Every structure is written in C-alpha cells, then in structure tokens.
Amino acid sequence: MVLTMKNRTTSTLLGVVFLFLTNHVYAANIEAGKAKAATCFACHGPNGNSLNPEIPSLSGQPAQAISTALFRYREGNRKNPIMTPLAADLSNADMNNLAAYFSAEKRTTTHMTSEKNFALGPELANKYNCTQCHGPNLLGLQHIPRVAGQQHEYLITQLRSFKAQTRSDMDGNMSSAAANLNEADIVILSDYIAGLADRPTQ
Ligand code: HEC
Ligand code: HEC
CATH class of the missing domain: 1.10.760.10 (Cytochrome c-like domain)
Incomplete structure (x- = not known):
C-alpha cells in the first residue's frame, strides 16, 4: 500500500516534470x-x-x-x-x-492621418479605454491585438462589425467597447490609429 502510494506520487511527479520539459523544449520556430x-x-x-x-x-x-x-x-x-x-x-x-x-517583423505603414484626426484621436482612444486594453501605444498585449498602424479600411470594417455584433469576439469585451462608438468616432479613430506605426500615441 505504502509502495503503491509512493509509485503513484513518483509517476505523477514525473508526468509534471515531463510536461514542464516539453513545454519548454518546444519553442516556436x-x-x-x-x-x-x-x-x-x-x-x-x-x-x-x-x-x-x-x-x-x-x-x-x-x-x-x-x-x-x-x-x-x-x-x-x-x-x-x-x-x-x-x-x-x-x-x-x-x-x-x-x-x-x-x-x-517590423510594422510599417504608409497611411497619412489627417491633421484634424491626429489631434482628436488620442482623446477618443483614452475616453473609450482603447489604450487601457490595447496598451498605451495601441501595440497590443498578449491575446489583445495590436491596432497601431493597422490597415485603414480593415479598422473601419472591424469597428463597425463589433458595434453591429457581427464580428466574433472571444470574451465580449471588444463588442462592449465598440457599442459606445458612433460613426464619427469610428471614422476619426480608424484614421488616427492607421497612421500610428512605432510612433507613440502622444
Ligand atoms: C487570399 C488572401 C489571404 C491569404 C492567402 C491569407 N490571408 Fe489571412 N486574412 C485575409 C483576410 C481578407 C483577412 C481578414 C478576415 C476577417 O475579416 O476576418 C485575414 C485575416 C487574417 C488574420 C487575422 C488578423 C487580425 O488582425 O485579426 C490572421 C492572423 C491571418 N489572416 C493569418 C494568415 C496567415 C498566417 C496566412 C498564411 C498561412 C494567411 N493569413 C493567408 C486574407 C488572406
Ligand atoms: C476591455 C478591453 C478592450 C477595450 C476597452 C477595447 N478593446 Fe479592442 N479588442 C479587445 C480584444 C480582446 C480584441 C480581440 C477580439 C477578438 O478577436 O476576439 C480586440 C480587437 C480589436 C480590433 C480588431 C483588431 C484586429 O486585428 O482584428 C480593433 C480594430 C480594436 N479592438 C480597436 C479598439 C478601439 C478603437 C478601442 C477603443 C474604442 C478598443 N479596441 C477598446 C479588447 C478591448
């Protein structure tokens, strides 16, 4: 009985060590x-x-x-x-x-944000908490995507789709965030964000 317990513990431990090793030995290539x-x-x-x-x-x-x-x-x-x-x-x-x-790979963008939207963007991104989830420079974090320097039309389409709840959303957070945006906000934010490459958001 004592022996069985001990064996079980040993094999469980080995299993844990093995998982640990395989997780660490496999590095994305x-x-x-x-x-x-x-x-x-x-x-x-x-x-x-x-x-x-x-x-x-x-x-x-x-x-x-x-x-x-x-x-x-x-x-x-x-x-x-x-x-x-x-x-x-x-x-x-x-x-x-x-x-x-x-x-x-390094992100590059050719999108030129209008002067007007470059001035209006930071305040909106702050007001709607975009920077809270996507990071202070909107460069993304773990599973939360980078949006800085993303393609302009793609950004508009995604924001409209999140608002309309037709774009899949892993946890509902993004759809809730977009629900508060009006069409003018979407236009300003997309123009602003598309022009950000590695440039800070101010
Ligand atoms: C024929 C064109 C085409 C090819 C080839 C293609 N993609 Fe895509 N990809 C798209 C389009 C269009 C979208 C946007 C789809 C949407 O709105 O969900 C997309 C979206 C994505 C996204 C989501 C991006 C985001 O910001 O959410 C990833 C990741 C992706 N593709 C990876 C890949 C990878 C990796 C390959 C190669 C194995 C690949 N794609 C090949 C057209 C393509
Ligand atoms: C509470 C956290 C949260 C807030 C606030 C938030 N987002 Fe998101 N956002 C996410 C998550 C998580 C995703 C990924 C959704 C998915 O693909 O399931 C996402 C996805 C996106 C996408 C799609 C990116 C792609 O590559 O497809 C865009 C664009 C976007 N967010 C812009 C914004 C903007 C603009 C704001 C502010 C108005 C904002 N987000 C506020 C969490 C957030």
Whole structure:
C-alpha cells in the first residue's frame, strides 16, 4: 500500500516534470514560420505588411494574438470565407511558428492621418479605454491585438462589425467597447490609429 502510494506520487511527479520539459523544449520556430509564410504574403503583403487597405497587416502583432486568431478561424469561432479554409490546414505548431515569425517583423505603414484626426484621436482612444486594453501605444498585449498602424479600411470594417455584433469576439469585451462608438468616432479613430506605426500615441 505504502509502495503503491509512493509509485503513484513518483509517476505523477514525473508526468509534471515531463510536461514542464516539453513545454519548454518546444519553442516556436521563426525559420519554420518564415518558410510557411510565403503563401500568406500574397494577401498580407511582404513580411506581413499589407498593401491592401482591406487586408490586415500581421507584422509586429503580438504572437499570441496571431495564433489565437488562427486557432479561432480553424475551430470555427471566427468565420471568414478566405481565412477559414486556409486555417483548416494548419497544425498548432504551424500556427505558433507563423505567429513567432510575423510578430518579429517590423510594422510599417504608409497611411497619412489627417491633421484634424491626429489631434482628436488620442482623446477618443483614452475616453473609450482603447489604450487601457490595447496598451498605451495601441501595440497590443498578449491575446489583445495590436491596432497601431493597422490597415485603414480593415479598422473601419472591424469597428463597425463589433458595434453591429457581427464580428466574433472571444470574451465580449471588444463588442462592449465598440457599442459606445458612433460613426464619427469610428471614422476619426480608424484614421488616427492607421497612421500610428512605432510612433507613440502622444
Ligand atoms: C487570399 C488572401 C489571404 C491569404 C492567402 C491569407 N490571408 Fe489571412 N486574412 C485575409 C483576410 C481578407 C483577412 C481578414 C478576415 C476577417 O475579416 O476576418 C485575414 C485575416 C487574417 C488574420 C487575422 C488578423 C487580425 O488582425 O485579426 C490572421 C492572423 C491571418 N489572416 C493569418 C494568415 C496567415 C498566417 C496566412 C498564411 C498561412 C494567411 N493569413 C493567408 C486574407 C488572406
Ligand atoms: C476591455 C478591453 C478592450 C477595450 C476597452 C477595447 N478593446 Fe479592442 N479588442 C479587445 C480584444 C480582446 C480584441 C480581440 C477580439 C477578438 O478577436 O476576439 C480586440 C480587437 C480589436 C480590433 C480588431 C483588431 C484586429 O486585428 O482584428 C480593433 C480594430 C480594436 N479592438 C480597436 C479598439 C478601439 C478603437 C478601442 C477603443 C474604442 C478598443 N479596441 C477598446 C479588447 C478591448
């Protein structure tokens, strides 16, 4: 009896140690992600800096935000006629590798924010707590996506869709945040945020 207990404890301990080791031995592989990313460039632009205002950039996005989005497309929580079938073929390791690669790339943007909206943006981002969740410079944090320097049309579409509750939302937080925005706020915030690259929000 004593022996059995001891064996059980030992094997449980070994299991814990093994899990710990495998978690730490597996590190997302940027090179493997880069090799897989070639097919993504056609739409998301070279190195994940999109050239199409309607398609999001992936560069400089927190890795966890990218892998979470891919996982949610694959599992059907977030639906899109283009991304859903593409994500269906990706393994968890592929997603982590792709996320590691794109998050390490530098974000560039060519969007020029109007003077008026560049002046109005910071106050709105503060008023609606955008900076509280997306970070002081809107660079994202863990699973919360970076929005600074994101593509202009994509931002407008996403904010309108969160407000209309047609864009999937992992925990309801973003839909609640967008519920308070009016159309003028959406236009100002999207123009302001799209022009932020690594530039601080002031
Ligand atoms: C044929 C065009 C196309 C290709 C190829 C493509 N994507 Fe996409 N991707 C899109 C579009 C369009 C969206 C926006 C979809 C939406 O509104 O949900 C998107 C969205 C995403 C998002 C969510 C971004 C965000 O900010 O929420 C991720 C992550 C993503 N794609 C990763 C990839 C990866 C990784 C690849 C390559 C394996 C890839 N995509 C290939 C068109 C494409
Ligand atoms: C309480 C936290 C919270 C607040 C406040 C918040 N967001 Fe978000 N936001 C999120 C989360 C979490 C997501 C990811 C949602 C998902 O994909 O399930 C998100 C997603 C987004 C997206 C989509 C990004 C992409 O790549 O697809 C945009 C755009 C966005 N937020 C802009 C804003 C703006 C602008 C504000 C202020 C008006 C704001 N957020 C306020 C948590 C927040």
